[in-house]
Amino acid sequence: MNDIEIVLSSGVRLAAPLAFAALGEYVAERAGCLNISVEAMMLGAAFASVAAASATGSATLGLAAGVAAGALIALVHGTLSHRARVNPFVVGLALNTLVLGLTSYLIASSDFASHQVTQVSVPVLRDLPVLGPPLAVERWPVYLLLGLVPLTWWLVSRSRWGLELRSVGENPEAADVTGIHVNRRRRQAMLWCGVMAGLGGAHLAVGEVGSFSQNMTAGRGYIVIAAVIFGAWRLGRTLLGCALFGLADALRLALPALGVTLNSQLLAAAPYLLALVAMLVFVASSRQPRALGQPFERGSS
Amino acid sequence: MNVTGLRGGSVPALAGVLLLSALIVQATGHSPDSALEAVFRGALADGPALTSTLLATAPLLLVAVGSCLAARAGVFTIGQEGQVLIGCFTGAWFALRLAIDGPLLLVVTLLGAAAGGALWAGLSALMHRWRGVNIVVSTLLMVFVAQQVVAFSVGQAWFLQQSKGDKAVVAPQSNQLPLPARLPSFGEYPSLVVNLGLVLALALTVVSAVVLARTRWGFRLTLTGLSPAAARHSGVRVTRVTSLALVVSGAFSGLAGALMLASPIGTYRLQPGMSAGVGWDGLLVALVARGNPWTCVPVALGFGALRAGGSFLSATGVPFFLVDVIKALVVLALVVRQP
Numbered sequence: 001m002n003d004i005e006i007v008l009s010s011g012v013r014l015a016a017p018l019a020f021a022a023l024g025e026y027v028a029e030r031a032g033c034l035n036i037s038v039e040a041m042m043l044g045a046a047f048a049s050v051a052a053a054s055a056t057g058s059a060t061l062g063l064a065a066g067v068a069a070g071a072l073i074a075l076v077h078g079t080l081s082h083r084a085r086v087n088p089f090v091v092g093l094a095l096n097t098l099v100l101g102l103t104s105y106l107i108a109s110s111d112f113a114s115h116q117v118t119q120v121s122v123p124v125l126r127d128l129p130v131l132g133p134p135l136a137v138e139r140w141p142v143y144l145l146l147g148l149v150p151l152t153w154w155l156v157s158r159s160r161w162g163l164e165l166r167s168v169g170e171n172p173e174a175a176d177v178t179g180i181h182v183n184r185r186r187r188q189a190m191l192w193c194g195v196m197a198g199l200g201g202a203h204l205a206v207g208e209v210g211s212f213s214q215n216m217t218a219g220r221g222y223i224v225i226a227a228v229i230f231g232a233w234r235l236g237r238t239l240l241g242c243a244l245f246g247l248a249d250a251l252r253l254a255l256p257a258l259g260v261t262l263n264s265q266l267l268a269a270a271p272y273l274l275a276l277v278a279m280l281v282f283v284a285s286s287r288q289p290r291a292l293g294q295p296f297e298r299g300s301s
Numbered sequence: 302m303n304v305t306g307l308r309g310g311s312v313p314a315l316a317g318v319l320l321l322s323a324l325i326v327q328a329t330g331h332s333p334d335s336a337l338e339a340v341f342r343g344a345l346a347d348g349p350a351l352t353s354t355l356l357a358t359a360p361l362l363l364v365a366v367g368s369c370l371a372a373r374a375g376v377f378t379i380g381q382e383g384q385v386l387i388g389c390f391t392g393a394w395f396a397l398r399l400a401i402d403g404p405l406l407l408v409v410t411l412l413g414a415a416a417g418g419a420l421w422a423g424l425s426a427l428m429h430r431w432r433g434v435n436i437v438v439s440t441l442l443m444v445f446v447a448q449q450v451v452a453f454s455v456g457q458a459w460f461l462q463q464s465k466g467d468k469a470v471v472a473p474q475s476n477q478l479p480l481p482a483r484l485p486s487f488g489e490y491p492s493l494v495v496n497l498g499l500v501l502a503l504a505l506t507v508v509s510a511v512v513l514a515r516t517r518w519g520f521r522l523t524l525t526g527l528s529p530a531a532a533r534h535s536g537v538r539v540t541r542v543t544s545l546a547l548v549v550s551g552a553f554s555g556l557a558g559a560l561m562l563a564s565p566i567g568t569y570r571l572q573p574g575m576s577a578g579v580g581w582d583g584l585l586v587a588l589v590a591r592g593n594p595w596t597c598v599p600v601a602l603g604f605g606a607l608r609a610g611g612s613f614l615s616a617t618g619v620p621f622f623l624v625d626v627i628k629a630l631v632v633l634a635l636v637v638r639q640p
Binding site: 080 | 325329331379428434435442446449452581620622
């Protein structure tokens with residue numbers, strides 16, 4: 001592989017976990033939940049997947065366990081923030097702290113065997129110039145994205161459930177009047193977010209890396225939030241954001257080897273700076289779901 | 302009004318957290334008894350232990366009280382960690398680059414750190430005012446930018462990197478602060494030392510509580526937080542009040558950074574990652590204290606004791622990270638219980 005292929009293929013690998021989780025955060029935010037616990041969902045799933053893979057000897061079962069862990073964290077989040085009416089940011093923050101502490105604690109006192117899902121090489125695709133190697137030789141969960149992206153798009157943009165979901169994110173009072181159970185829809189969106197972020201975290205662990213290390217998501221959950229903002233709450237642009245952030249990360253890692261000196265701190269800060277700039281540019285045109293981050297309580301307004 | 306902000310239900314909740322943590326320790330094959338004893342020995346048992354607890358408490362308290370001020374105005378900010386780091390950064394810059402001698406250098410260092418934190422929070426306030434950018438998100442994103450700013454500054458020889466001695470390799474950290482820029486300590490009791498930072502933090506806590514309860518600005522702040530519409534109708538300039546609350550909370554966090562930089566916990570130098578989660582923990586303290594500055598004092602002491610005691614955990618084989626688990630459980634237990 002030449003240099004461009006190496007950077008591109010590591011870019012795809014770094015972007016894939018972000019893309020999974022972004023599919024979830026996108027749905028959650030469209031429902032009005034600014035979910036800052038993506039990080040917890042990804043990290044918890046990464047740990048659970050490696051633990052389960054080590055216990056069962058199957059990386060695929062590990063992937064499933066990761067999804068379950070993400071869903072569990074989402075259930076806890078949904079219950080606390082939409083049933084017990086705790087401020088969602090407080091819940092998210094506490095969950096991030098809890099999962100970081102718990103997984104760091106558990107990994108320090110356990111020893112897992114390494115397992116990794118198999119690599120797939122797509123016959124025709126791999127012969128393409130430049131784009132071939134990066135896209136054709138991947139761990140198989142990456143190809144799940146091919147189904148999950150259109151599914152997410154259809155769910156949010158074309159299904160009745162999605163229409164209700166968006167109305168909950170834009171105007172919960174009106175949705176409530178028309179008989180939609182606002183907080184139930186939000187819990188469902190959160191659950192979808194948990195499943196997707198779980199898939200992202202598990203893919204990172206048993207897909208790309210093959211093992212768990214302390215704080216291995218290292219802020220990827222926050223980058224996912226940045227990607228949704230960067231994407232101005234649209235699916236296509238959100239995924240583009242993930243690709244961009246993955247590529248920036250790949251460049252940061254590859255540049256020293258390529259003999260180029262570009263400031264690595266600047267590249268590390270790039271996703272966050274890009275998201276801030278995107279917010280400055282886009283938010284005023286109010287594409288942001290209007291009720292984003294506002295808890296809904298019947299009769300409160 | 303309940304002065305402490307904590308209710309009777311807190312005691313069983315905390316007992317539950319303790320029990321759950323003991324179960325986790327037991328389940329991973331360690332002894333809960335010796336873990337508890339280690340935390341106690343590290344946090345409270347004797348003079349040095351108390352000293353390290355108090356050292357850890359001061360910055361936590363400052364961050365927490367600042368967060369209370371913002372929360373009172375209805376501004377929810379989660380960027381304290383970044384503001385603490387920027388406080389460390391600007392504080393270090395002032396302390397290392399200004400040709401001032403004597404106690405004035407300490408004053409300038411502290412003020413510089415507070416200004417840095419205020420500026421960092423102020424950027425979020427500006428973005429909110431100009432373009433309606435969500436404050437929660439912008440303050441969060443700025444944390445990660447702040448981390449890179451510090452990492453950059455201590456990686457550049459012309460900026461804040463430690464100046465070269467005989468060795469060719471220079472660690473990514475700044476020089477040590479000159480003596481006049483360090484916080485002095487009082488009362489050389491048998492090894493119990495009280496750092497000036499704690500005195501400062503307590504004084505600012507009292508000032509903040511009094512300002513909130515007794516002054517016109519405090520009233521405006523509370524009114525804005527309770528009902529922005531009502532505040533607007535009674536002639537309060539809501540955006541100005543909320544922006545100022547955010548900036549002041551940033552200044553508190555920045556000052557907390559200086560308390561770490563200029564005290565033994567920071568080894569008197571700027572290092573990447575030196576904020577060590579104090580911003581997040583301080584925010585958690587404010588949440589547990591439900592925005593009440595007085596309540597922040599005991600809660601910050603508790604969190605400070607956990608921080609100090611946690612470093613003794615490893616000796617018993619129990620990973621240090623148990624402390625983070627306990628902190629998060631405490632927050633969930635205390636926040637969820639309240640209607």
